[in-house]
Amino acid sequence: MDIHILYFLKSLIFLSSLSAFLIGFYAYISYPKNIGVNAYIGLAFSSSLYAFGYAFVITSKSIAEYQFWWNVSFLASPFIPVFWLMMITHYCRLEHYLNKKTITGLFIIPTITLLLFYTNGYHHLYFSALTFHFDGLISFVEKERTWLNLICITYMNLCLLAGFLLLIRLHSKVGANYRKSINYMFIGTLVPAIANIAYDVGITPLHLDLVPVSICFAVLMHAIPLAKYHFFDLTPVAHEQIFDSLREGVIILDSLDRIIEFNPAATSFLPHLTADKLGKPIKEVLGDYPPLIGQVDSGTAETDIKVTIDQRTSYFSSCLSPIHSDHGQVGKALLLSDITEKTLAIAKAEKANLAKSDFLAMMSHEIRTPMNGIIGMNDLILETTMTEEQKQYANVIQESAGVLLNVINDILDFSKVESGKLDLEIIDLDINETVTSIAKLFANKAAEKGLTLSTSVSPDIRHMLRGDPSRLRQILFNLVSNAIKFTNSGQVALNAVLKSSDETRWWIEFTVTDTGIGIEKETIAHLFTPFVQADTSTSRMFGGTGLGLAISKKLVNLMGGEIGVSSEIGKGSTFWVSIPFELSPTPASALRAMVDHNSNGDYDCVAGTGAPLQNITGSVLLVEDNEVNQKLAQVLLSKLGLTVTVVDNGMLAIEATMEKEFDLIFMDCQMPELDGFQTTQIIREAETGTTRHVPIIAMTAMAMQGDRERCIQAGMDDYLTKPLHKNQLLAVIERWLPPPTQAKSQLQTYSSARSNISVGDSSVISMDALRELLGLPDDEMALFLDALIPTYVDESQRIMNDLNDAVERLDAEAIEKASHALKSSSANIGAINFSTLCARMEQLGRSRQIDNINTIFINLKHSYHEVIATLNRLLQNPSFMMANEE
Numbered sequence: 001m002d003i004h005i006l007y008f009l010k011s012l013i014f015l016s017s018l019s020a021f022l023i024g025f026y027a028y029i030s031y032p033k034n035i036g037v038n039a040y041i042g043l044a045f046s047s048s049l050y051a052f053g054y055a056f057v058i059t060s061k062s063i064a065e066y067q068f069w070w071n072v073s074f075l076a077s078p079f080i081p082v083f084w085l086m087m088i089t090h091y092c093r094l095e096h097y098l099n100k101k102t103i104t105g106l107f108i109i110p111t112i113t114l115l116l117f118y119t120n121g122y123h124h125l126y127f128s129a130l131t132f133h134f135d136g137l138i139s140f141v142e143k144e145r146t147w148l149n150l151i152c153i154t155y156m157n158l159c160l161l162a163g164f165l166l167l168i169r170l171h172s173k174v175g176a177n178y179r180k181s182i183n184y185m186f187i188g189t190l191v192p193a194i195a196n197i198a199y200d201v202g203i204t205p206l207h208l209d210l211v212p213v214s215i216c217f218a219v220l221m222h223a224i225p226l227a228k229y230h231f232f233d234l235t236p237v238a239h240e241q242i243f244d245s246l247r248e249g250v251i252i253l254d255s256l257d258r259i260i261e262f263n264p265a266a267t268s269f270l271p272h273l274t275a276d277k278l279g280k281p282i283k284e285v286l287g288d289y290p291p292l293i294g295q296v297d298s299g300t301a302e303t304d305i306k307v308t309i310d311q312r313t314s315y316f317s318s319c320l321s322p323i324h325s326d327h328g329q330v331g332k333a334l335l336l337s338d339i340t341e342k343t344l345a346i347a348k349a350e351k352a353n354l355a356k357s358d359f360l361a362m363m364s365h366e367i368r369t370p371m372n373g374i375i376g377m378n379d380l381i382l383e384t385t386m387t388e389e390q391k392q393y394a395n396v397i398q399e400s401a402g403v404l405l406n407v408i409n410d411i412l413d414f415s416k417v418e419s420g421k422l423d424l425e426i427i428d429l430d431i432n433e434t435v436t437s438i439a440k441l442f443a444n445k446a447a448e449k450g451l452t453l454s455t456s457v458s459p460d461i462r463h464m465l466r467g468d469p470s471r472l473r474q475i476l477f478n479l480v481s482n483a484i485k486f487t488n489s490g491q492v493a494l495n496a497v498l499k500s501s502d503e504t505r506w507w508i509e510f511t512v513t514d515t516g517i518g519i520e521k522e523t524i525a526h527l528f529t530p531f532v533q534a535d536t537s538t539s540r541m542f543g544g545t546g547l548g549l550a551i552s553k554k555l556v557n558l559m560g561g562e563i564g565v566s567s568e569i570g571k572g573s574t575f576w577v578s579i580p581f582e583l584s585p586t587p588a589s590a591l592r593a594m595v596d597h598n599s600n601g602d603y604d605c606v607a608g609t610g611a612p613l614q615n616i617t618g619s620v621l622l623v624e625d626n627e628v629n630q631k632l633a634q635v636l637l638s639k640l641g642l643t644v645t646v647v648d649n650g651m652l653a654i655e656a657t658m659e660k661e662f663d664l665i666f667m668d669c670q671m672p673e674l675d676g677f678q679t680t681q682i683i684r685e686a687e688t689g690t691t692r693h694v695p696i697i698a699m700t701a702m703a704m705q706g707d708r709e710r711c712i713q714a715g716m717d718d719y720l721t722k723p724l725h726k727n728q729l730l731a732v733i734e735r736w737l738p739p740p741t742q743a744k745s746q747l748q749t750y751s752s753a754r755s756n757i758s759v760g761d762s763s764v765i766s767m768d769a770l771r772e773l774l775g776l777p778d779d780e781m782a783l784f785l786d787a788l789i790p791t792y793v794d795e796s797q798r799i800m801n802d803l804n805d806a807v808e809r810l811d812a813e814a815i816e817k818a819s820h821a822l823k824s825s826s827a828n829i830g831a832i833n834f835s836t837l838c839a840r841m842e843q844l845g846r847s848r849q850i851d852n853i854n855t856i857f858i859n860l861k862h863s864y865h866e867v868i869a870t871l872n873r874l875l876q877n878p879s880f881m882m883a884n885e886e
Contacts, residue, residue: 003137009213010055016216017051020044023219023226031232035098036090040232043083044219046076047192051212057139058208063132066139073212074117078110078152081159084189088163091232092170106159113152126152153200160193178261180278181225188221228254228279249316249336255329257282257296269307269316269336295320296332304339315343367408372722375401376632379726424558427824428584429469431461431496431508438476438494446484452491453484460498465506465581471555472579476510478548479575483514487572490515505580513574519567527565528553552577618663618737619643623653623679624699625671629722633666633699636729650674654682662694664736667716669700676700677714684715693840693856695736699724712843717836735836764863764870765830789871792829796822800864803841807857815853816845826867834863 024044031037053073060066086106089098116126129144145153164186171182195210225231249266251273253259258281259273267273270286277285283293295303295318302319317339323331378397386394439455446453476494483492492514499507519527528549556563561579620637624630625648637644645662647653649671657665665683669676680696687693698711698719708719718732799822806814823838837860844850 006059006138009208010059012216013051013055013058013212016212016214016219017048017055019219020048020051020215023223024048027226027232030226034090034232035095036087037232039083039086039090043080043087046080046083047215047218049073049076050080051215054209054212060134060139063134063139066132066134066141070141071118075114078113078156079107081156081163082106082110085159085163088166092166094166109152109155116148116152157193157197160189164190164193181231184221184225185231188218191221192218247338249334251282251334251336252323253282253296253332253334255331257332259285260331266336269338292318292334296334304343314338314340316340371401371405371408372629372724373626373632375405376629376636376724380632380635424468424471426466426468426582428464429467429472429581430464432457434469434472434476435494435496435510438473438480441477442480442484442492446492449484449487450489451484451487454491454493456493456495458495458497461496461506461508464584465508466584467579467581468559471559475552475555475577476512478552479510479512479577482548483512483516483573483575487514487516490572499578503583505582507578507580509576509578511574511576513572515572518569518571519565519573520569524565524567528563616640616642616733616737619645619660621653621656621662621665622646623648623650623665623671623676624668625649626668629668629724633724636724636726637666640730640733642733650676650679650682653679654686657683657686657694661692664733665694665696666699666720667696669698669711676716677710680715691859695836697732697736713847715843715847717840717843735832764833764866765874789829789874792825793868793871796825796864796868799825800861803857804861806845807853810850810853812845812848812850814845815850816842819845829871831867834860834867837863 021044024041027037027044028041050073053069053071053075056069057066057073060069086098086103089095113126116123120126120130125146126149127143128146129142131142133140133142167182167186171179171186192211192214195214199209199211246263246265249269250261250263251259251266252261258279259277260279262273270289272286272288282296286292289305289307291303291305294300299322300320302317304315304317307314307316315338317337319335319337321333321335322329323333375398378394378401381394382391382398435455435457439453442453480492480494492512495511495513497509497511499509501507553563556577556579559579561577563575563577565573565575567573620642622630622633622637622644624633624646630646630648634644634646642664645656645660647656651674653665653667654674656662667676667680671679674682676698683694683696695717696715698708698716700711700719700721711719718736720728720732799818803815803818803822805811806818819838819842823835823842826838827835837856841853841856841860844853844856
């Protein structure tokens with residue numbers, strides 16, 4: 001053999017040794033340390049040492065040199081098959097067999113082999129004869145094997161064979177990706193094994209051991225599953241009978257988001273998955289499913305995906321889980337679950353819920369319409385001359401109708417909360433004012449029962465907060481109402497304390513304590529359940545639906561708070577509510593005791609109602625198809641001095657507005673031919689391009705979530721729910737019609753000492769409204785106005801500047817925001833007419849109908865200057881408010 005060939009082989013064997021060392025080192029730094037990885041590292045390093053020694057064996061220049069390197073190369077070779085078997089055993093998930101005893105047993109024969117080999121010169125038990133030769137080019141050895149040698153060789157070959165058999169067994173039970181990894185490992189190790197058998201039986205040329213040469217090929221084959229398929233990180237997760245039987249689809253991705261495995265169930269979700277797609281990026285294979293690709297890119301834990309195949313739509317949920325090793329993330333697993341039935345069930349439930357809402361809205365309309373006639377006409381009867389017996393009967397009718405109306409309201413409120421269609425309003429609120437208003441509402445009822453009704457607000461609660469005052473009042477109303485209802489003697493106390501606070505929120509705890517009948521412990525657990533009362537006789541004795549506390553609990557939860565109760569039979573109960581509120585930037589000193597006049601809660605104090613209006617002048621168009629409601633509204637409006645024109649459908653209403661200008665329109669929403677929404681839109685379209693804007697008040701028996709918004713979006717200016725009450729009607733009329741001329745004449749009688757307060761000021765600032773809002777004695781009024789008016793002037797001027805900029809830019813969103821802020825604060829200081837203009841600006845901004853916004857804004861600026869001038873005169877002469885009482 002040519003010397004150059006020998007050195008070429010030596011170089012190749014050196015390369016094998018180096019590559020084996022490097023792949024062992026790669027496994028050492030890349031994979032978590034376990035028995036399987038450690039065994040492979042041992043396999044690689046042993047192979048490297050074996051090849052390294054043999055590289056010098058084939059080029060030895062003497063027998064002594066040959067013997068030395070032969071001993072070096074043999075040092076690790078007996079352990080190579082054992083490391084191979086241990087690695088495969090672990091990879092096949094049979095690591096429970098690799099305990100200390102079995103590992104020790106596996107290394108006994110290789111260790112004995114080493115001892116026999118290195119001491120053979122003394123006993124010749126491993127080789128009976130060894131003859132070394134040197135032919136001037138190469139050295140080689142002739143060996144005569146003993147039975148111990150054959151045992152050792154057989155053992156090593158059995159270890160190799162056992163590893164191969166385990167891989168073959170696993171190969172038939174795993175998916176395609178794992179089969180690829182197994183193939184590379186199998187072939188990479190099989191070639192050196194065959195070369196070793198050939199050497200042992202003496203059929204290699206020139207007695208050369210080709211195993212070191214084949215190691216280079218083995219390393220190349222092993223590198224593919226180790227580097228590409230994460231051989232030890234993504235070991236087989238399950239056998240086929242488990243993996244393939246999963247109803248959920250499973251897709252395994254590597255660190256580069258390439259598909260390396262999927263089970264049959266995954267193909268039922270994603271038909272694009274086929275065996276030839278293995279190893280390809282998921283973006284390339286499943287690009288038709290953007291939500292799935294987006295999930296993989298973003299790392300979103302879960303997403304729902306809609307799939308349409310052959311006009312059949314299905315839905316599945318995809319859960320993404322990262323696959324980690326000690327060195328970080330090495331892949332991802334996608335779990336696909338069929339949620340078609342669940343999705344369709346949810347859609348069906350939502351449809352049923354919508355049908356329920358529609359049904360409740362219709363029932364509300366159908367029930368409230370006759371209730372409007374009953375309550376309204378009975379109100380009129382009570383104002384006539386009657387005998388005591390007749391008056392008693394009429395009062396019973398009124399009380400019974402009120403109870404029925406409360407039941408309807410409770411059911412509707414509960415339905416809104418249950419369906420998730422109740423939205424909270426986040427505006428400025430004053431805890432003192434809220435508690436005080438509740439006490440005023442129940443003062444008479446408590447007095448009738450001989451109860452003491454007390455309130456207390458902690459001095460710590462001195463900051464204006466932000467929340468939903470209407471819903472807060474509803475919660476407290478329910479609690480105080482129950483306390484008075486179930487207390488026959490003693491007292492009821494409503495208290496508010498600061499529970500905790502941070503830089504942005506305050507937790508306020510409200511307690512309602514009574515000395516009533518108390519509640520049994522067994523009942524408390526179910527007390528906040530719908531239609532549950534303290535005992536079965538409660539509803540007969542005290543009345544009610546049992547919904548009040550259930551509604552309160554749901555409202556409290558919606559506001560992010562908690563509600564609870566403690567009670568003792570015969571001694572009374574304490575209900576507590578803890579609710580978080582945002583801190584308001586509005587100074588409490590300037591806005592204390594103010595109420596938003598646009599609040600629509602059943603228990604709100606309506607700003608600006610003042611004294612009852614009588615003798616109002618103006619023309620009103622009443623659009624109502626129900627004959628009873630026509631008569632009722634016509635009588636109520638006529639008694640106030642208004643001229644009323646009645647039509648019973650939308651078409652006649654449009655004709656009436658074309659023939660005559662009205663000061664106010666009351667519009668029923670549900671009518672034949674043309675409903676109130678369509679009628680309003682046509683009237684508004686007719687006003688386009690003119691300065692004319694007649695206020696339209698929705699008058700409807702619908703009271704579901706969104707009804708008010710629908711009315712405003714249609715172009716209506718305000719909203720009344722049936723049954724109509726005289727006070728509600730008066731409040732609306734005062735907001736949208738000029739104050740009565742009688743009030744002006746009263747101003748003209750005021751003394752000449754205050755002549756600088758003009759006759760028309762009461763049309764700019766409602767003094768009665770301001771007095772009602774502040775609720776202060778006359779001697780404290782001047783001091784309070786000194787703080788209130790300058791604050792309003794400064795704040796409103798800033799908002800007016802913002803509004804002016806928004807109008808110039810035609811920025812509808814900014815117009816809506818600024819108008820809303822100005823509307824609330826202006827109503828709170830009694831500037832009702834100006835607040836009305838702001839409300840109209842807000843509505844136009846919300847509906848994005850701002851083409852003719854400049855015309856309204858000119859009127860608004862003129863009204864604003866009147867408000868500021870009147871407030872300045874009032875600030876100079878605060879006693880003018882007291883003069884209105886004279």
